[in-house]
Amino acid sequence: MRTEILAAIGDPLRFEALRLLLADDGLAQAALAELLGVTPSRLGNHLAALRAAGLVDPVRVGRSTRYTLRQPDAVRALVGAIDTLAGGPAALPEAGRSPYARARTCYDHLAGEVGVRLLDRLVAEGALVPGPEPESVLQPGETLDASLTRLGVPYPQVGRRKLAVGCLDATAGHPHLGGALGSEVLRSFLRRGLLLPGPAPRSLIEHPNLAPLLG
Template identity: 35%
Template sequence: MTTKTPALGDSDIGVVAALMGEPARAAVLMALLDGRALAASTLAAEAGVSASTISAHLARLVDGGLISVEASGRHRYFRLSRSEVAQALEALACLAPCRPIRSLRQDTHARAIREARTCYDHLAGRLGVALLEALVRDGVLVASQSKRARESDPILGAGRSFDYLLTDEGRSRLLGLGVQLVSSSRRPLTRYCLDWSEQRPHLAGALGGALLLRFLDLGWIVRGERRVVKVTQSGRSHLAQEFGIVIDG
C-alpha cells in the first residue's frame, strides 16, 4: 500500500506574521538583525519586558523557527535562525512607518543607523548602498537584468531587479584586499536586499558578509550600539581610495 502525500496549498504567512507582529517579539527580532547572538537578559531589556515574559516570547520564536538558541555553559544565547529571516525583516521595514523620535539620543541613533549599519551579516544604510554602487561602477560586479525583472519584481518593480555577478577582474581585486570569496549551494555569492532607509539595493549574500568581515578586520569600520557601524578615520581614507566612497563629517 502506498501512502499518498497530502497536497500543500499557499504559504501560511499569517503564522509568521503573528510571531513577528507582537511588539516585544518584534523588538527581539530587530535586536538580533545584526547577526550576533544575544543573551535573554539583553533581549528583555531591548523589548522592555521581564525575564519571565521574555522567556515565553523566545520559546515561541524558537518553536516558530525564526530564532535559534546556543548554549554556553549555563547561559543561553539567541540569534536569527537563517539569513532569510533577516531578509524578511528588512523587507517589512520598507513598509513599516517610522517610530516617532522623542529624545536627542533617539535622534542620534536614528541618524547613525541610516548612515551605516549591519543587516544580518552585511553592510546596509548609505554606506552599504554606496558600496554596491561602487562595485558595479568599477566593474567588480556586473548587474544583469534578472528573470524577476522581466516578470515585474514585486519589491523593486519592473526593470529594476538585477542579478549581481562577480567578474574575473573583480575577483582578483577583492582577493588582493584579502576578502574571502566563499559561496555554497545554501547561500549564493551575491544577492541584494532592498535597503529600507535608502529604498535602493545593498549587497548581501556570501560576498556581502565577507566584505563586512574584512572591513572590520582592517579597522575601516567598528561596531557601534544596536546595529550601528562607525567608519574610522582609516576607513574614510581607504574607502575613498579603494571604492571612491566619500564619508561626510
C-alpha cells in the same frame, strides 16, 4: 482632528517615533521598530494611529514600508512646544541621516548608506553585474578580482550561498551587497578595524580609512 493629534502623540512610543522621523525622515518600519526596541507588529499599531491623525504617510519601497512626516515643520514645532511645556526645551534632532541609517549590519553583511555605496562602487567598476530587480542575483564581472584586491578582501567561499545578491536596504531604499561576498566584506572590514561596533545594537562606526575604498 486636534483631539486625534493629541491622542496620537500622547503615547510615549509614538512621540519617540516622531522624534526619530524628525532626524531621519523616511525610515522603514523595521528600522523604526529596532531603534525603539519593539517588534514591527507592535509598532504597526502605533504607526496606524499616527497615520489616522495625519502625522505620517507610508511609502512602499520594494518589500519594505517607509514612513515620512506629512508636515515636517509642523511636527518639529509641535514636538518643540511639548518639550517646552515639559520643562525643556529638549534638543530636537537635526535634519539628516541617523548613525543607524549610515552603517549597520543586516544579518551577516553590511547595510545602510555605506553598504549601498559599496555595492554601487563595485557595479560602477564592472566587478558585479546587477540583475533586473533590486534584490536580484548579481553576476561576477571581469574586474571582480581586481576590485577585491583593491578592497583587501579575499574571494569568499560560496558553498550553497549565492556569491552576491542585492538586498534592499530598509533605510536607504536601494540595495546593498548581500550573499557570500557581502559577508566576506563585512568580516574583512571588521577584522581590519575599518568598521567598529557602534553604541546601538547592529550599528557600526566607520574608520576614516574606509572612505577611500568606497569612492
